[in-house]
Amino acid sequence: xxxxxxxxxxxxxxxxxxxxxxxxxxxxxxxxxxxxxxxxxxxxxxxxxxxxxxxxxxxxxxxxxxxxxxxxxxxxxxxxxxxxxxxxxxxxxxxxxxxxxxxxxxxxxxxxxxxxxxxxxxxxxxxxxxxxxxxxxxxxxxxxxxxxxxxxxxxxxxxxxxxxxxxxxxxxxxxxxxxxxxxxxxxxxxxxxxxxxxxxxxxxxxxxxxxxxxxxxxxxxxx
Ligand SMILES: [Zn+2]
Numbered sequence: 670x671x672x673x674x675x676x677x678x679x680x681x682x683x684x685x686x687x688x689x690x691x692x693x694x695x696x697x698x699x700x701x702x703x704x705x706x707x708x709x710x711x712x713x714x715x716x717x718x719x720x721x722x723x724x725x726x727x728x729x730x731x732x733x734x735x736x737x738x739x740x741x742x743x744x745x746x747x748x749x750x751x752x753x754x755x756x757x758x759x760x761x762x763x764x765x766x767x768x769x770x771x772x773x774x775x776x777x778x779x780x781x782x783x784x785x786x787x788x789x790x791x792x793x794x795x796x797x798x799x800x801x802x803x804x805x806x807x808x809x810x811x812x813x814x815x816x817x818x819x820x821x822x823x824x825x826x827x828x829x830x831x832x833x834x835x836x837x838x839x840x841x842x843x844x845x846x847x848x849x850x851x852x853x854x855x856x857x858x859x860x861x862x863x864x865x866x867x868x869x870x871x872x873x874x875x876x877x878x879x880x881x882x883x884x885x886x887x888x889x890x891x892x
Contacts (some may be wrong), residue, residue, distance in 0.1 A: 672867035673706060673730060675725065677704060677706070677713055677822060678713070678725035678728050679725050680704060680842060681702060681703075681704055681713055681715050681723065681725070681728050682723045682724060682725045682727075683842075684702055684704070684722040684765065684767075684842040684846065685702055685717070685721075685723035685844075686723070687842070687843075687846045688700065688702065688720050688767060688769060688846055689720055689721055689760050691846055691849060691850040691852070691853070692850075693769060693771035693774070693835075693849045693850050693852070693853035694720060694769040694770065694771055695769065695770040695772060695775070695828045696718070696772070697719060698719030698720050698721035699719055699769070699770055700713070700719070700720045700767065700768055700770070700834075701715060701720075701746055701753070701767075701768050702714075702715040702720060702765075702766070702767050703715065703731075703753040703757075703765070703766045704764065704765050704767070704842065705757050705763065705764045705765070707715040707728070707764075710732060710733045710734075710755065711730055711731065711732050711733060711738065712730075712731055712733065712753060712757060712766075712851050713728050713729070713730060713731075714728065714729045714730075714731050714740075714742065714750065714753065715727060715728060715746070716728060716729050716740060716741065716743060716744070716746050717741050718743065718745065718746075720769070728740060729741065729742045730748060731754070733754045733755050733757050733758055734754070735750050735751055739823070746770050748808060748809040748850075749768065749808060749809035750809070751809060751811070751814050752766075752768065752809055752813065752814055752817065752836065755768045755774060755817065756817075756836075756838045757816060759821075760838065762840055763838045763839065763840070764839070764840045764841055764842070765835075765838060765839055765840075765841060765842040765844075765845040766836065766838045766845070767836070767838070767845050767846065767849055767873055768830075768834060768835070768836045768837075769834055769835060769849065770833070770835075771834065771835050771849065771852070771853040771856070772853075773853050773856035773857040773860055774800070774829060774834070774835045774852050774856040775829075775833070775834050775835065776856065776860060777800075777802075777829055777831040777856050777859075778802065778831055778832065778833060778834060778835065778892045779828055779831075779832055781802060781805075781831050781832070782802065783799055783800060783801050783802045783829065784799050784800040784801050784829065784852060784855055784856055784859065785799040785859075785868070785870040786798065786870045786871045786873075787799075787855050787858060787859045787862070787868040787869070787870055787871070787878055788851070788854060788855045788858055788871075789871055789876075790851045790853055791851060791852070791871075792871055792875075792876035792877075792879040792880055793879055793880055793883040793888065793889055794826075794847065794848055794851055794889065795824070795825065795826045795848070796825055796826070796827060796848070796851070796852070797876040797877070797879075797880065798823060798825065798850055799825075799870075800825060800827045800828065800829055800835075800855075801820040801821065801823065801825055801828050801829070802820060802828070802829045802831055803816040803817045803819070803820035803821075803828050803829065803830050803831060803836075804816040804819075804820075804831055805830075805831035805832050805833070808833065813830070816838060817830070818830075818869065820878060826838055826845075826848050827848055827849070827852050835849070835853075837849045837852065849887060850885075872892070
C-alpha cells in the first residue's frame, strides 16, 4: 500500500496505455514514465519493464533528489531516474515526463539530426523551432542528463536523445502524450517526404501565425 491517491496510480497506468495506443513507442513497449506528485517535491515513477499492460501497483514514489521513498525500482528503471527528476527540478510547470523509442523520431536521434518544423502541429504545440537533439551520453548518466538540460534551454517540450530515443514532458499526461504523437508524426512524414525531394519546413515567420490561429479556435491555450 502507498500513501498516494489511487487516482494518481491509475493515471500512470492510463497514461502508459495512451502511449501504447499512440504508436509512438517501439514494438517491445520499452519506455518509462513519471508524474509529478502535486504539492510535493516527489514524483510517481512507473516501475514496469515495459509500458504494455502497466498496472496501478507498478509504481514507485521517488523524491526529486532521486531517493526511492516507496516501492521497488528495477535496475533498468533505476538507471534513468535522474533523467526524470532533472526535468521536474528545472521546469516547475512540468507535470509528466515520458521516454520512449518512438521508431521514426528515434531514426532522427540515431542519425543525430534534429527534427525541424516540418508539420504545422509542431508550431501549434510548443515546437516552433522543431525538436532539438541532445548529444549522446550513456543512458541515464550525468553526462546524458547534462546534454538533455542543455538541449531544452530554448523551451521545447521534447528532445531527441542521440543514439537512443525521445524524451517529452508537459503540464499534464494528456499534453505530454499529445506532443509525443505529434513529434512521431512529424518524423514519419519527413522520412516519407524524402522520396519526394525532402521535407520543407514551415516558413519561420508563419509559425507564430499557426499558433495564433490554433489559439483563436481554442485548440491550444492563448498565451
Ligand atoms: Zn530508452
